[in-house]
Amino acid sequence: MISIRSTKEVILRKGATGLDFEVKGGIEHGIPIVISRVQAGGVADGEMDVGDEIMAVNSKSLRGLKHSDAVHVLKSEGPVVALTIRSNPILRDMFAEDNTEDTMDDAGNKCDHMEHKPIPQGWSEKIDIHTGRPYFECHYTETTSWTDPRSLPSAIPLEAFDWTGYSI
Numbered sequence: 001m002i003s004i005r006s007t008k009e010v011i012l013r014k015g016a017t018g019l020d021f022e023v024k025g026g027i028e029h030g031i032p033i034v035i036s037r038v039q040a041g042g043v044a045d046g047e048m049d050v051g052d053e054i055m056a057v058n059s060k061s062l063r064g065l066k067h068s069d070a071v072h073v074l075k076s077e078g079p080v081v082a083l084t085i086r087s088n089p090i091l092r093d094m095f096a097e098d099n100t101e102d103t104m105d106d107a108g109n110k111c112d113h114m115e116h117k118p119i120p121q122g123w124s125e126k127i128d129i130h131t132g133r134p135y136f137e138c139h140y141t142e143t144t145s146w147t148d149p150r151s152l153p154s155a156i157p158l159e160a161f162d163w164t165g166y167s168i
Contacts, residue, residue, distance in 0.1 A: 010083045015043045026067030031140040033062045033070045051092025056084040123149045
C-alpha cells in the first residue's frame with residue numbers, strides 16, 4: 001500500500017538566488033514548516049510541491065521550530081542541502097493559490113465571536129472520555145491541546161500573515 005503522505009529525500013544545490021522556494025508555518029502557527037511557493041525554473045522546481053512538509057534539513061529536524069528558526073536553518077546550511085520532505089494533500093489544498101475561504105456562519109455572516117467561528121482547518125474538537133472536557137487535535141502537527149485554537153493568535157488566517165522576506 002502506498003501512503004498518500006509519503007516521505008522522500010530531495011538534494012538541492014543552492015543557486016544564485018538560494019533554494020528558490022518559500023515556506024510558511026512553524027510551531028507558533030500550529031502547522032509544520034510547509035512549502036508555500038516553488039519558483040518556476042528554480043533549483044527546487046519539479047522536486048517538491050506546494051503543501052509539502054519539510055521535516056528535516058541535512059538530518060536536522062524542523063519539528064517544533066518557530067518559523068524564523070526554521071528559515072535560519074534553511075539559509076545557514078551549506079551550498080548543498082538534503083531535505084526530508086513529506087507530501088501532505090491537506091496542506092497542499094490549504095496553500096493552493098485559489099483558497100480564499102472566509103470564516104462565515106451558516107447565514108453567510110462573518111464570525112466575530114469564538115463560539116460561532118468554525119474550528120480552523122486541520123483541527124478537530126474531541127471530548128475526553130474521563131472528564132467530559134473538550135480538547136483539540138491538530139492533524140498537521142499530530143498534537144493535542146486543551147486550548148481552543150480559535151482563541152490563539154496563531155489561528156489567524158494564514159493569508160493574513162505578512163510572509164514577505166521569507167524566500168529561501
